[in-house]
Amino acid sequence: MLVLKFGGTSVGSSENIHKVIKIVSEISKKDRTVVVVSAYGGVTDLLLKAGMLASEKDDSFRNVLDEINERHQNSILDLKINNPEVIEKVNAHLHTLEELLKGIYYINELSSTTIDKLSAYGELLSSLLITEAFNVNGRFAVHKNATELIKTTKTSGKHQVDFAITTKEINYHFQNSTAAITIVPGFIASNNSNEITTLGRGGSDFSAAIIAAALQAKELQIWTDVSGMYTANPKLVKQARPIQSISYQEAMELSHFGAKVLYPPTILPVMEKCIPIVIKNTSKPEDVGTHIASESSGQNPIKGLSHIGDIALLTLEGSGMVGIPGISRRLFETLSNRGINIIMITQASSEHSICLGISEPDADLAKQLVDLEFENEIALHKIDPLTIEKDLAIIALVGESMKNHQGISGKMFQTLGKNNVNIRAIAQGASEKNISAVIKKDDVKKALNVLHERFFEDQRKQLNLFIAGVGNVGSKLLEQIKQQKSYLKEKLNINLRVVGITNSRKMLFSEDGISLKNWQESLAQSEETADMEQFIERTKKLNMRNSIFVDITASDLVAKRYASFLKSSIAVVACNKIACSANFESYQELKQLATKYNAPFLFETNVGAGLPIIDTLNNLIASGDEILKIQAVLSGSLNFVFNNFSKGESFHDVVKQAQAEGYTEPDPRIDLSGVDVARKILILARESGLILELDDVINRPFLTEKNLQSTDVAHFYNTLIEDDEHFQQLVEKAEAQHSQLKYVAQLIDGKPSVGLEIIPQGHPFYNLEGKDNIVVFYTKRYPEQPLIVKGAGAGGDVTASGLFSDIIRMRTY
Incomplete structure (x- = not known):
């Protein structure tokens, strides 16, 4: 016997229902099959919405009812159902639903019992139509109402499954049935008075697990819209992938922390009987899916990441808690008595504080209750009023084998810390099946992605x-x-x-x-x-x-x-x-x-576009070397200008050429004034460990006063023509000495300077061509034969290359 459960998305359209029929037909050729189905996708929400509107005397509940009715009437047409008996049953359910909503409207009340009756209609309707769809397609199936199989009793105000009676009823029915395919509505049950009850969140999964356990089924298959449980929520982590094998305990941990593919109660009945669970994709039945059993396989001790959103962190602290028995009991009972669920607990070994993670909507009530419970201690200043932090979430790293691997928690917290994800509280059980941390909810996506990258993505x-x-x-x-x-x-x-x-x-x-x-x-x-x-x-x-x-x-x-x-x-x-x-x-x-x-x-x-100048300087200092002197040509623009300027040439024309070829800024005064080079030598001086300002850089301008005081670019070019003789004198002086003009930046004895220099033959700067830069480092280790970095220091390609190198370097951080 196999038990298959199909969720709301799997039966959300006639197209998907035909996929279900095909899947079940193949499986039922080999094994008798019980098929548990959910309501059509979205119908349960519509039922609850209609009930809420009706209880508020809002006539628009009728519009929602019409939408529910239309959805199922269209399904009858799409599935080509023409069996009068089935259509009559469907219409009878819809009529009873209408009467129920009218009753809610008239009495202006929506009790928990009425909610159970109301929400049950989704599964009652879908199971009838899906059963007949099998028959229409030549696959004989019988319908069995789950209210006749699953029985509940009320304990502490909640419906609990009576497993003894339920197991007896399930076995009795299937021992007396020869049907190869039985369709059962999920989510619903009945009490001792045969009144409809429901199994709560994830109820259809739970229904399937209860039936599988009672029948000692070979396997429980949960068919949904994803190919198994994922290493993380694929909506938040694009690189998430299905987990092929996982243990019951690991699956429960992931489910508890928000993995919505499976709900924790589903696992317990089959786990006790060691019945495997397989999560499969209705749209991709060929996918392997996730196999859940007593033990998991795979080398990675981490099986998955999960999270719960909308968490509030409650902190009770005070010196009056230390060594006083019963504080924790009083705190937990106070919350439990009002149905407030505690999701996570952490307590300092000093007993000075207790932190609790609860659902954020319960936070304000929790504060009122706890402050009232401890009002005497608060008045005596032995315990502080309960503090609340909201807008939080819990992330969990899950894996049953984590206890056998050292350093996992360290890697987790280091990874989060590197990405500025602040951890507000931590919880880790002695079994080490999960490590949980409370963080800001705005950081959830980033946290899941960096942790997934760290533990699942081969360090990419x-x-x-x-x-x-x-x-x-x-x-x-x-x-x-x-x-x-x-x-x-x-x-x-x-x-x-x-x-x-x-x-x-x-x-x-x-x-x-x-x-x-x-x-x-x-x-x-x-x-x-x-x-x-x-x-x-x-x-x-x-x-x-x-x-x-x-x-x-x-x-x-x-x-x-x-x-x-x-x-x-x-x-x-x-x-x-x-x-x-x-x-x-x-x-x-x-x-x-x-x-x-x-x-x-x-x-x-x-400094120097793509040249490794700053990196070289930092490496020298980090290795313990000491900078004695730096000499450099750091402007590709100025180097281009003076390499192309010779006696008889117009300085104005050379600058114009440099601008036209993209070697200068649109305003060439920025380059020719030396300010840009002054900034570069200042940066090198600071990276050398000196505390200096831009004003500390001695700037010896080669431009005339008239050039420097020009009002705009056009005026500047006019002044270059007017003062051409000044520039001719500069180049004549250099050529007379068989030397070259270079704009040099220097750092000597801790004093930075920039200015035009006459460079003799044999000097490292003499043969510097085009837009090249050069930096000469004299250090304690390189006192006479300096360390030289030389190459292209301007241009789009080399500057982009330098940026690219810095970006790639980020992989080491």
Whole structure:
């Protein structure tokens, strides 16, 4: 004998009912089959809604009743049912339902007994129609009302199954039945007076388990709309996958903590008889599903992650609790007497406090009750009034074999901590079947994803990018990411996704990742107008794991928001130099926040585009070396200008060429004034450990006073023409010495400076060509033969490459 249960989604349409008939037909060829069915999907909710409206004297209950009636009449047509006896029974049920709702309307009351009667009609109707659908399709099936099989008694105000009588009734019926297929409505039962009762949440699953246990069935199959129990909720964790094998205890733990595929009461009857449970997908019957038995298989000691939302944390504490017997009993009894269920308990070993997790809707009542119970102790200041924290959730890591593996809880809490998921309370039983933690409900999705990544995804790390600025450098970065996406997955175990992008006109978000094949068109067609404040807030609100904000702007507004990102554990990668060259206090705060919140702040491209200059400097210092002197050419723009400027050439024309080829900013004064280079040497000085401000950088300008005081770009170019003789003198002096002009940044004896220098032949800077940068480090380990970093220091490709390197580095954090 096999028992199969089909849920509301599995019988929610005529198409799905035909799938059920096909599945059962194949199985029943080999084994007698009991089929337990739920109400059509959504019908139970409609019944309860109609009852509530009727009890409130709201005539619109009739509209809901019409919807229920229409749903079942359409089912009769769709399933081609023409048996007058069945149609008459269906109509009789619908008529009785109508009379019941009218009665509720007239007496203005909806008792628990009436709710049972009302909600039973979903299964009564569906089971009749599904039975006849089998017969219409040539598969003989009989209908058996569950109220004649499952009997309940009332204990502590709740209906409890009387297993002795129920087992007797079930066995008697099936011993005297020869039907290959029996259809039974789930969820419903009856009491000793033959009044309809219900089995509560997950009642149809429970009905199937009760029947399977009574019949000593070979197997209980739960058919639903997913292919088994998943390692996490697939709606929240895209990478979640079905669990092939799991134990009864593990299944109960996952079910208790919110895995809605199966409800805990379902497991108990079959577990006692060692009857396996298999969870299968009605739409994909070929899928293996989840096998639940006494023992599970598989190497991973963690079987799944689950969570319960809408939790409130109650804390009772005070010095008067220490060593006083009965405090816990009084607390628990107070809540139990009013039907408040305790989901999680944790108590400090000092007995100074007890924390309880309960459903949030019960929190305010719980406080009133507990404060009243302990009013004497509170008045004497021995116990504090009960405190409540709301907007919380419980996440649980489940696995029966966790007790045999060291360090799992450490990995769990470390992973959450790295992603700024604050833990409010922890509970772990001695059996170590689950480790539970209370967190903010807004952090649930991120917490589940980072834990799933840590325990189930072969250490593949997902990095979620939010990119501000997709012009020249930004578009190059996106092209590089698209090109290397497969390589990163296969070789570095990184799943790199771009979740948000913005330019000066539009912004675009996609939680599943923006397609980089046509991101330009998608961004252009986006209905969201660019708003940097909104972009920043959306990035934070999404609260995704391993989030990285990439700043490819030159915006002071954006740079000022780095602290906000870091406090939200969102890493920052920036080629924008403003933050690191602002006042030292702000720079230091960002470094401290990055450490405190484990959110890296990387800015390699601030100096030398894609060259590993800052990284090299940091490695020298970290290894114990000491910086003696730094000399550098750090402006690809200025290097291009002076490499192309020679005697007789117009300095004006060379600068124009540099601007036209994209080597300078739209306003070339930013480059030629030396401010940009001053910012770069300041950053290197700070990374060397010096406390300096931008004003401490000595700037020896080569521009004339007239150039520096120009009012706009056009005026600036005019002053270059007017002062051309000044620039001719500079180049003539250098050529007379067989030397070259280079704009050099230096850090000597802790003092930074920038200025135009005459570089003789043989000097490392002499042959520096094009847009190349060079940095020479003199240290205690490299006092005479310096450490040199040299290469292209400007251009979209190399700057994007530097940003890409910083992003990839995030995999190690």
